[in-house]
Amino acid sequence: MQSLLAQRSPCGTSGRGLAPRRSIVRVGPVRATTDATTSKPKPKAPQQMLVYSPPHPLIKHWLAILRSEYTPSPMFRSACAELGRLLVYEAVREFLPTIEQQVQTPLGAVADATLVDPTRPIKVVPILRAGLVLLEQCGQVVPFQETYHVGYVRDPVTLQASAYLNKLPAKLAEDDLFLITDPMLATGGTMVQVIDDIVARGGRPENVRVVAVVVAPPALKLLADRYPGLKVYTAMIDEQVDERGYIIPGLGDAGDRAYGTSH
Template identity: 60%
Template sequence: MMAPPKQMLIYVPPHPLVKHWLGVMRNKDTPAAIFRTAAAELGRILIYEAARDWLPTVAGQVQTPLGIADAEFVDPMQPVKVVPILRAGLILMEQAATLLPVTQTYHVGYVRNDQTLEATCYLNKLPPSFSPEDRILVSDPMLATGGTLDQVLADIIKRGGSQEMIRVVR
């Protein structure tokens, strides 16, 4: 008996701001500056949701004006590996840097042949290997055929990344 194919789960937060910013981005009359703002705002929301119940935390204590209080922090010893797919992924990568306390960034760039629709890599700054415990956030708001994302995910997994530890924000 064959195992069922692994599928990527897709989650679209049912939030009015997600719908609003997506509508702004899809509008052909949206000026470039507003499009970028909409992409950034949408990216912040999506990264926040993608990180829910995914980031490792450590317990600690802090001194408050009233005394010692327990606190929980994102583990600074386990940075999230952020992989923006150039160029559109940079907008979301900037948002990841403002939301996530500790990140490491690895850029990848692909160009798509308009005739064959095949993507060819022109820049790959991925590390030689990932550990199966690495949390990897891939950012790419552009979607045509999905081929570029497939290639990037395959390359990450080939380098040791675990499919279960990858989140994609698009």
Template identity: 55%
Template sequence: MALKLRVHVPPHPLIKHWLGVTRDEATPSVLFRSAMTELGRWLTYEAIREWLPTIDTTVQTPLAPCPATFVNPETPIAIVPILRAGLALMEGAQALLPLASIYHIGMVRDEETLEATCYVNKLPSQFAPETRVLISEPMLATGGTLIAVMAELVQRGVDPALVRIISVVTAPPALQKLGGLYPDLTIFTATIDEGLNDKGFIVPGLGDAGDRTFGT
């Protein structure tokens, strides 16, 4: 049976709250950054359910032995923020995955052709086959940037089935393209918007996530 792209929109009230803060054009940059950090935290919380391998053991409480379950510290985990906007979600994600390695990749989109070009790549030459990868990318509009990043990861041995993507706002064109190329991906997003305008921006969206995060 063919696998299908899995897109989750968690109904958590805090995700809805912070999404509303980021959408509001009156939100100042300092509050926008805080909202993105919180969205990174809560989307990561949802994304890592049943994703992190655990080990069962026994611990000694002050009173008696007791079964306990821990996240397996030997499982390699990587967070890949897509520069620059992906940095806005990374702080919240890293707070929940403190042992994860951070690998940066920088992509810029040509506003005329909408093609993505890589300007910095700090990915390792090879990932261990069992590596879990969490990608932070606030906006999935045309899908070009994420498709380029996925190609780099797969080339380095990453299994798309072990990848989780956290995104604040997504649009159908990106989801359709990703589903066609990587049907076993899983995406966690705060919302799926109706579509794109003639410049490739998500509508209603939240504007340019990078500019609003860094006040530029």
């Protein structure tokens, strides 16, 4: 698996549709040569899954609140919602389709304006239960969205997830844009099932953005092998997954902590 942590630089948008993708420069070994015959076009690099962990102090702050075992449920839920807002903001930075318009200002002047395209709402897919908490403030970030809930439960012995709710449309378009939220990507099995379902209904994995609070190497490897064009946005890549399928150091059970339940 190859994952890449990337930072962005300011970039404008133009025209209709998706904002242009930024290029990511990979620096490898440099060898000097004077042989003109070696100047041949290089083969196109294969797609790689990209993992973004924005180096923002607020993201680190809310992650620390979520990690603490002393954080009560109401504060945990609030911190998760705030962290979700920040990560969603990063995830849609280059993702939202835009249109160019003109608006009239209060001074009677006309100004050029770039607006989010209302005809192409982002299809938001929270994985229940805890994925819903990440979206509590999503409406403040994404002006136009459609929400399709999916619910999965994981067997505590086999760690295999099975669906108990799926509100995805029966047919999806190739240019549909998806934002999937789940606080933790541990083994990656649930996320793979959700993306597989989107692809089976006509969606494209390169049009999927995943937002998670913490992720672990097993999930990243599984997703990178299966969907090399995928983009994941997270607060932290944690070290490992224990025998129960929990991320270490992790957050504990995000759903139980957010809703004040226990097993």
